[in-house]
Amino acid sequence: MGAYMSEKKYTKDHEWVSIENEIATIGISNHAQESLGDIVFIELPSVGNSVKAKDEICVVESVKAASDIYAPIDGEIIEVNNNLENDAAIINKDAENEGWIFKMKISDSSQYSELMSEDEYKQFLEQ
Amino acid sequence: MPINYKTGIINEHKNVRNHSGIFDVSHMGQILIENNESYLHKLEKYIPLQLKKLTKNRSHYSFLLNKDGGVIDDLIISNIDIKDKSYLYIVYNASRKKEDEEIFISCAPNAEKIYEKNCLFAIQGPDSINVLKNIIDIPNNMNFFDILISKYDNNEIIVSRSGYTGEDGFELSIPNESAENLINLLLKNENTMLCGLGSRDSLRLEAGLSLYGHELSEKITPIEAGLSWALDKERLEDENLNGNKVLSDQLKNKLSNKKIGLISTSKSMLRDGMTLFDNNNNEIGKITSGCFSPNLNKSIAIGYIISEFNTDNPIFCEIRKKFELVKINNLPFVKKNYKKNGSIYE
Numbered sequence: 001m002g003a004y005m006s007e008k009k010y011t012k013d014h015e016w017v018s019i020e021n022e023i024a025t026i027g028i029s030n031h032a033q034e035s036l037g038d039i040v041f042i043e044l045p046s047v048g049n050s051v052k053a054k055d056e057i058c059v060v061e062s063v064k065a066a067s068d069i070y071a072p073i074d075g076e077i078i079e080v081n082n083n084l085e086n087d088a089a090i091i092n093k094d095a096e097n098e099g100w101i102f103k104m105k106i107s108d109s110s111q112y113s114e115l116m117s118e119d120e121y122k123q124f125l126e127q
Numbered sequence: 128m129p130i131n132y133k134t135g136i137i138n139e140h141k142n143v144r145n146h147s148g149i150f151d152v153s154h155m156g157q158i159l160i161e162n163n164e165s166y167l168h169k170l171e172k173y174i175p176l177q178l179k180k181l182t183k184n185r186s187h188y189s190f191l192l193n194k195d196g197g198v199i200d201d202l203i204i205s206n207i208d209i210k211d212k213s214y215l216y217i218v219y220n221a222s223r224k225k226e227d228e229e230i231f232i233s234c235a236p237n238a239e240k241i242y243e244k245n246c247l248f249a250i251q252g253p254d255s256i257n258v259l260k261n262i263i264d265i266p267n268n269m270n271f272f273d274i275l276i277s278k279y280d281n282n283e284i285i286v287s288r289s290g291y292t293g294e295d296g297f298e299l300s301i302p303n304e305s306a307e308n309l310i311n312l313l314l315k316n317e318n319t320m321l322c323g324l325g326s327r328d329s330l331r332l333e334a335g336l337s338l339y340g341h342e343l344s345e346k347i348t349p350i351e352a353g354l355s356w357a358l359d360k361e362r363l364e365d366e367n368l369n370g371n372k373v374l375s376d377q378l379k380n381k382l383s384n385k386k387i388g389l390i391s392t393s394k395s396m397l398r399d400g401m402t403l404f405d406n407n408n409n410e411i412g413k414i415t416s417g418c419f420s421p422n423l424n425k426s427i428a429i430g431y432i433i434s435e436f437n438t439d440n441p442i443f444c445e446i447r448k449k450f451e452l453v454k455i456n457n458l459p460f461v462k463k464n465y466k467k468n469g470s471i472y473e
Contacts, residue, residue: 037130037131037135037136037325038135038136038137038419040137040394040396040419041394041395041396043394043395059447061394061395061396061419063135063136063137063325063329063418063419064130064136064325066396066398066447092135
């Protein structure tokens with residue numbers, strides 16, 4: 001795969017993924033944080049776990065509801081955003097940057113290419 | 128009424144506890160029933176109060192009961208005069224309009240559903256009186272659960288000092304045509320804001336107040352729900368009251384379940400429907416309402432457990448297939464802040 005791809009892509013589960021040097025960073029979309037409302041807690045995934053696309057790997061709890069976070073592609077979890085442990089509301093403030101949730105070393109970059117571009121995600125939201 | 132407005136549930140919640148907030152609860156039922164002896168007698172089959180003896184200009188928390196003493200709905204019933212005529216004014220849950228109105232109309236065929244022409248607003252929080260008093264005449268000695276007729280825009284409006292947040296506050300029943308004007312005037316006060324269903328729920332839960340469809344249902348009696356204080360004990364001897372035998376037996380004997388308050392010991396949220404277990408993985412009860420408490424910065428819940436369970440022992444809640452320790456907490460979670468001298472809520 002290419003050494004450097006920084007275009008942000010989106011899943012139908014309202015997660016975003018960006019890739020740099022085979023490392024994917026994942027969070028929930030700004031649209032997702034808006035519909036969840038005040039986020040009060042996140043159960044972070046375990047570093048070292050190997051996961052498959054669509055596996056439920058952690059949970060975001062807002063005042064309204066609990067919401068599962070899925071692995072967008074196959075890979076190994078290599079880092080989590082520990083800042084969220086003390087202040088999950090960072091996701092409300094900046095879901096698509098500071099509010100990233102975990103990083104994965106990915107094994108199949110073709111899965112990434114199949115995800116939606118920002119424009120495609122916008123259209124998906126309008127449907 | 129939306130779940131929340133722009134600033135979110137937690138901010139709305141805190142604004143009510145610290146200042147004030149306005150809830151548009153126009154979806155709730157409001158009905159006027161003429162205060163006549165035959166109507167009252169028929170209503171007393173369902174309502175466990177001595178309706179003939181209700182004090183004028185006072186409200187009471189009560190219920191409609193089914194034949195087994197289960198709760199068809201919980202409601203606020205008040206005795207007021209409008210244009211020199213005496214009425215019972217009843218406010219009831221939107222989700223139970225059909226069931227309640229069938230009963231009201233069968234008892235009093237000319238009962239008037241005034242929610243069709245009147246909005247209902249609740250302004251709640253310690254600053255409510257300051258926000259309201261320049262707009263509507265509120266007597267200084269008005270206590271929690273007092274109710275009166277006042278004027279706004281040359282229309283008669285019903286003002287009660289009440290609400291369901293645990294805070295001081297008022298409910299205003301106001302003709303539709305004046306409603307928008309009044310809301311805009313209230314919102315000119317920069318410390319108040321519109322609040323939605325989300326904060327309404329977290330506020331009532333912190334205050335330990337029951338919600339129909341959660342703590343209350345046709346299968347739960349007011350006694351099982353820990354609300355026996357709201358029953359007129361003389362009425363329990365009256366054969367005319369639905370479920371009177373069940374209720375007087377329950378008062379004398381031990382109940383099979385008890386209502387409890389719970390606080391999470393982890394960061395996970397306690398939610399409606401989660402199951403509670405003892406030390407040995409035996410199911411001992413269920414959560415009926417759970418939420419994040421902005422005041423305690425933890426998740427809180429109300430639920431029912433079997434009476435024989437000794438609450439000195441640990442309780443676990445199953446959250447996403449894991450057992451998490453929860454702690455019993457006396458209700459309410461947050462102290463009520465009513466203006467009163469001897470209100471039935473004490």
